[in-house]
Amino acid sequence: MTHITITQIMFCVLSLIAITSAALLIFSKSPIHSVLYLIVTFFAIAGHYILLNAQFLAVVHVIVYAGAIMVLFLFVIMMLNLNKETETHKPMWIQLMAVLAGGAMLVTLVGVLKGAEQMNLKQANDVNIGLVNNLGLVLFNDFLVPFELSSILFLAAMVGSVMLGKKTIS
Amino acid sequence: MSAIQIIPLNWYVTLSAILFALGVLGVLYRRNAIIILMCIELMLNAVTLLLVAFSAHHSDPTAQVFVFFIMAVAAAEVAVGLAILMMIYRNTKSIDIDILNKLKG
Numbered sequence: 001m002t003h004i005t006i007t008q009i010m011f012c013v014l015s016l017i018a019i020t021s022a023a024l025l026i027f028s029k030s031p032i033h034s035v036l037y038l039i040v041t042f043f044a045i046a047g048h049y050i051l052l053n054a055q056f057l058a059v060v061h062v063i064v065y066a067g068a069i070m071v072l073f074l075f076v077i078m079m080l081n082l083n084k085e086t087e088t089h090k091p092m093w094i095q096l097m098a099v100l101a102g103g104a105m106l107v108t109l110v111g112v113l114k115g116a117e118q119m120n121l122k123q124a125n126d127v128n129i130g131l132v133n134n135l136g137l138v139l140f141n142d143f144l145v146p147f148e149l150s151s152i153l154f155l156a157a158m159v160g161s162v163m164l165g166k167k168t169i170s
Numbered sequence: 171m172s173a174i175q176i177i178p179l180n181w182y183v184t185l186s187a188i189l190f191a192l193g194v195l196g197v198l199y200r201r202n203a204i205i206i207l208m209c210i211e212l213m214l215n216a217v218t219l220l221l222v223a224f225s226a227h228h229s230d231p232t233a234q235v236f237v238f239f240i241m242a243v244a245a246a247e248v249a250v251g252l253a254i255l256m257m258i259y260r261n262t263k264s265i266d267i268d269i270l271n272k273l274k275g
Contacts, residue, residue: 025212026195026196026200034205038208052223057222065211068245076255090200106188113183113187130222130225135234142232142235157245160253161249162253164253165253165256
């Protein structure tokens with residue numbers, strides 16, 4: 001492919017934003033900044049979903065992550081008053097070993113998954129699989145029982161977090 | 171023209187591998203428990219991005235339903251995890267994970 005299309009440019013820009021903000025998340029000093037970089041990463045990943053024609057998942061991703069999970073993180077950080085850079089860091093050699101382990105894992109993953117494009121891919125002819133209409137049919141025909149079970153999971157999570165958050169359990 | 175015809179699958183594989191490795195690096199690198207939870211979210215997102223890429227390339231909507239369930243489980247996990255963090259902070263006045271080594275024996 002000689003010429004570069006606009007989709008490829010968008011892929012590269014979104015990937016760059018995602019990787020840069022993920023790195024800044026890890027290495028930033030204050031937890032508030034980490035949460036803000038995490039929001040940027042999530043929006044970049046939502047952009048990737050839109051590029052892949054998964055519009056429903058992109059919308060749900062923005063609502064769930066940027067709307068619910070980030071508010072929880074920010075709420076806890078502000079409630080614990082953690083925004084005063086008093087955090088102690090691990091010793092230097094442990095940090096060095098962490099970077100080495102992460103790099104070795106990246107090399108291993110890329111090396112293992114290198115041949116993924118040679119798999120026998122079916123020609124992608126249906127571009128509408130990510131729309132609400134199609135996904136709703138699949139969700140409520142084939143996955144109805146897991147869908148209802150996930151509501152029980154949410155109920156259990158709600159009861160559990162309320163119980164953990166209480167000061168005294170009488 | 172969508173990304174499915176233009177962008178090869180191994181680009182997405184590489185991007186997801188990089189994001190996942192960054193998440194692992196964050197878990198190993200930091201001592202702040204909230205940042206470790208965020209890095210777990212980052213790893214989950216790398217996996218879901220790869221699932222969506224494979225789903226689009228295979229024209230199979232099942233993987234996108236899986237991603238939907240992963241998001242539901244991630245939301246529940248964050249709620250319970252942050253409640254546990256609040257309890258740890260109330261007991262130890264800190265969220266440094268290196269303090270929590272009583273189970274080491």
